[in-house]
Amino acid sequence: MATTAEPIDVIKTKIEQLDVAEAQRELGxxxxxxxxxxxxxxxxxxxxxxxxxxVPPAEIGDRIAELVPDRAQRVVLYCRVGNRSARAAxxxxxxxxxxxxxxxxxxxxxxxxxxxVVAPEGMSRDQRMRYSRHTLLPEVGVEGQLKLLNAKVLLxxxxxxxxxxxxxxxxxxxxxxxxxDDDDVEESNLQRQVIHSTxxxxxxxxxxxxxxxxxxxxxxxxxxxxxxxxSSNVIELLRDYDVIVDxxxxxxxxxxxxxxxxxxxxxxxxxxxxxxEGQISSFMPYEGPCYRCLYPVPPPAELAPSCGAxxxxxxxxxxxxxxxxxxxxxxxxxxxxxxxxxxLIYDSLGTRFTELKVRRDPECPICGPDAAxxxxxxxxxxxxxxxxxxxxxxx
Amino acid sequence: MPTVKIPPVLRSETGGEAxxxxxxxxxxxxxxxxxxxxxxxxxxxxxxxxxxxxxxxxYLNDEDVRVLDGVETSVAESDTVVILPAMAGxx
Numbered sequence: 483m484a485t486t487a488e489p490i491d492v493i494k495t496k497i498e499q500l501d502v503a504e505a506q507r508e509l510g511x512x513x514x515x516x517x518x519x520x521x522x523x524x525x526x527x528x529x530x531x532x533x534x535x536x537v538p539p540a541e542i543g544d545r546i547a548e549l550v551p552d553r554a555q556r557v558v559l560y561c562r563v564g565n566r567s568a569r570a571a572x573x574x575x576x577x578x579x580x581x582x583x584x585x586x587x588x589x590x591x592x593x594x595x596x597x598x599v600v601a602p603e604g605m606s607r608d609q610r611m612r613y614s615r616h617t618l619l620p621e622v623g624v625e626g627q628l629k630l631l632n633a634k635v636l637l638x639x640x641x642x643x644x645x646x647x648x649x650x651x652x653x654x655x656x657x658x659x660x661x662x663d664d665d666d667v668e669e670s671n672l673q674r675q676v677i678h679s680t681x682x683x684x685x686x687x688x689x690x691x692x693x694x695x696x697x698x699x700x701x702x703x704x705x706x707x708x709x710x711x712x713s714s715n716v717i718e719l720l721r722d723y724d725v726i727v728d729x730x731x732x733x734x735x736x737x738x739x740x741x742x743x744x745x746x747x748x749x750x751x752x753x754x755x756x757x758x759e760g761q762i763s764s765f766m767p768y769e770g771p772c773y774r775c776l777y778p779v780p781p782p783a784e785l786a787p788s789c790g791a792x793x794x795x796x797x798x799x800x801x802x803x804x805x806x807x808x809x810x811x812x813x814x815x816x817x818x819x820x821x822x823x824x825x826l827i828y829d830s831l832g833t834r835f836t837e838l839k840v841r842r843d844p845e846c847p848i849c850g851p852d853a854a855x856x857x858x859x860x861x862x863x864x865x866x867x868x869x870x871x872x873x874x875x876x877x
Numbered sequence: 878m879p880t881v882k883i884p885p886v887l888r889s890e891t892g893g894e895a896x897x898x899x900x901x902x903x904x905x906x907x908x909x910x911x912x913x914x915x916x917x918x919x920x921x922x923x924x925x926x927x928x929x930x931x932x933x934x935x936y937l938n939d940e941d942v943r944v945l946d947g948v949e950t951s952v953a954e955s956d957t958v959v960i961l962p963a964m965a966g967x968x
Contacts, residue, residue, distance in 0.1 A: 641968035671968075731968035754964040757885045761964055777963040781932040785886050785921055789966040827961075832895070836882075838939050838959065 488572075490565050497571045498583040502592050505558060505585045509533070515556035516549065518542075519589075520570045524620045525562060529601040529610055531589065539566050546574060553578045560585035560592075604628045609701065613655055626815040627655060631701065633814040634658040636723040638711060638739060640687040641665070642789065642799030643729030643753050645677035647807040652695040652702045654811055659695065660705040660723055663687040674796030711735050713864040716742040725810050728752040729803065731788065733780040734867035740765065740773035744849050745861055751809040751821075753802040756787070758795050758830045760802035763821050763840060764809050768849060770822035775843035775850075780871045798830055879907050879952045882959045890917030899958075904937060905929075905948030907958050922960070934961040 500508065508515060509531070519526050519534040526536040537545055539561075550557055557579060559567040567584040574582045585592070593599060593611065601610060602624050609631070616622045616630075635656050637644045640663040652659060667678040667690050675687075682690040688706035695704050707719060711730070716738055720726060726743055728750050730736050736752070743750045744767045752773060753762040765772050780786070805826070812818040827836040844850055878898040883891050891897055892915075899914065901907035908929070912919040924930055935942045936959040942950045952958065 639967050643967045675968075729967040731966060733963070733965045736965055754966050756964045756966040759885050759964070777932070777934070779932045780965075781962050785932070785962050786965055787886065789968055794966060825961075829895075836939075836959070838936050838961065839941065841941060841944050843943075 490568060493572045494568050494584075494586075497568060497575060499564070499568070499586040500558065500583045501586050502595055502597065505560070505583075505592070506597060508558065513556075515558045515583075518549070518557060518559045518570075520559050520561045520567050522620075524623050525618060527602070528614070528617045528624050529589065529593070529599040531560065531592065532598070532600050534560070539570055542570050542573060543577075546577065546579075550579070554580055556581045556583075558583050558585065560588050562588045563590050564588040605631070609655070612699075612701075616654070621817045622815060626817070629815050630655045630811065631657045633725070634660070634723045635725050635727060635810055635814075636660040636662065636720065637727045637729060638662045638735065639729035639731060640675075640677065640691045641671065641729060641731065642674045642755060642794065642796075643803040643806060644727070645675040645691070646800045646803035647727055647729065647810070648691055648695060649677050649698065650804055650807040651810060652699045654807070655699065655701050656810075656814070657701070658703045658705060658723075660707055660719075661688045661691050662707040662709065662711055662719070663691075664708055664710045674794065674799040676800070711738060713738060713862065713867070716864075717746065717862045720746050720748055723748065725813050726750045727806050727810060729806070731790075733786070733871040736773060737780070737870065738864060738867050741848050741864060743767065744772050745856055749813055751806045751813070753806050755794050755798045755802050756789060756792060758798060760798050760805075760828045760830070761825060762802055762805050762809070762828075763825045764813065766820070766822045771840045771842045772846060772849045774848045775846045776825065776840050778843065778846075795830060798828075801828060801830065878954060880957045881907060881911050882957060884960050884962050886962055887918055887921060887960065890921075891915045901952060903948065904935060904942050904945075904950045904952055904958060907952050908935070908948070932963065934963075935959070936961060 517534045519530050519536045520539050522538050559570050561567040564586045571582045571584040613627045616627050617624050633656050635651055637648055640661045665687050667683050667685050667687055669683055677694045678690045686708055688708050692704040692706055695702050720742055726748055728739055747767045750765045809820055812820055823840050825838045825840050878900050881897045881899050883895055897911055899907045899910035901910050922933055929948055937950055938957055
């Protein structure tokens with residue numbers, strides 16, 4: 483059998499290559515060739531040519547005799563871009579197959595011409611192209627991408643943390659992104675709030691973010707909630723969403739968000755930043771600890787200055803916001819190990835991550851065993867968080 | 878000697894040091910050594926009655942001392958005590 487260790491451009495001169503138009507003519511003609519897809523199963527599942535048989539490159543040598551007993555039979559091979567199929571064609575030629583061709587440019591070139599493929603329901607041709615780097619990942623695949631496209635994620639805060647996470651969640655194809663913020667874009671935001679722009683200074687942040695997201699990915703339905711989260715609106719707001727991203731800038735909102743999300747059993751991916759440090763954890767009600775298990779009471783103002791008062795490295799917002807986006811994607815698709823019961827601290831000056839264990843607090847008033855079941859009529863009734871956090875900063 | 882990790886908000890009290898070596902065989906002793914060396918940390922770590930403030934989380938290595946023996950938790954020479962304050966900044 484011929485060696486396939488030769489350079490791919492040399493191999494391509496020694497085999498017959500069909501361009502997409504030629505391949506289409508031949509595949510549509512009466513005497514149909516045997517059509518082999520020489521990619522991996524998850525790529526085949528994403529989209530393949532009609533009538534193709536899947537034979538991953540590693541299996542060709544063992545299976546070809548059974549698939550094509552007649553060495554004079556016409557065989558057309560394709561892969562994603564035409565390299566694996568060229569090598570496979572060369573290998574078959576060396577094994578005595580006389581009439582083998584590879585489709586130059588592969589299924590990507592085929593799809594670029596808008597030619598039909600067999601693809602699972604649920605994604606348009608444009609979406610298959612847009613998310614191909616996701617669907618190529620076996621852990622994501624078409625199924626995972628469809629989960630992202632159907633997911634509803636609420637970002638509390640369209641600021642430092644919300645900006646990067648909103649951009650990447652939008653690019654990832656999260657179907658619905660809700661944005662809660664009542665501020666306008668200010669010049670001092672632009673050092674880290676990368677979803678906004680100089681020309682949109684003075685624009686409401688939710689509107690500015692929507693403009694950026696729509697420019698990036700028209701698949702995303704952006705829902706603007708131009709308001710401050712409070713006891714009167716939190717339950718109704720959270721109800722419609724699958725995952726909450728906490729990028730709030732104050733303690734009352736963080737405690738309110740926690741208590742409401744535990745009541746509604748919604749996961750919260752929570753991060754905070756200050757100076758050169760960031761913290762992140764994922765709170766999955768009743769599966770892991772909640773925010774109050776970690777921090778039963780808020781610190782006094784002097785121990786918890788705000789970014790506005792103490793400053794924050796702009797890059798920190800990006801690092802922590804993207805760690806949040808990463809957690810959201812994992813939670814939506816159901817892969818990997820979320821940060822449940824773990825608090826990750828990032829020290830950007832030392833470039834060090836520290837991981838701490840977070841346990842459920844058996845005395846937690848919100849998710850502990852003694853936390854009473856709350857009737858539907860009481861769901862929206864909360865204590866006074868401003869009083870609870872008195873002394874803690876509000877921004 | 879055990880090492881104490883100082884959070885950014887307390888570093889003004891430790892001369893900017895992010896890690897301080899502090900002697901002691903228990904978490905409480907280690908924190909008291911820290912306070913002795915850097916008195917400015919006392920008010921933020923301990924209440925007027927000498928109890929560890931409830932809003933200060935303390936970890937022995939990666940475990941919350943609340944699930945161990947609190948300030949009585951034994952500390953070995955090579956251990957790290959982490960002081961963790963809540964942070965609310967997101968904007």
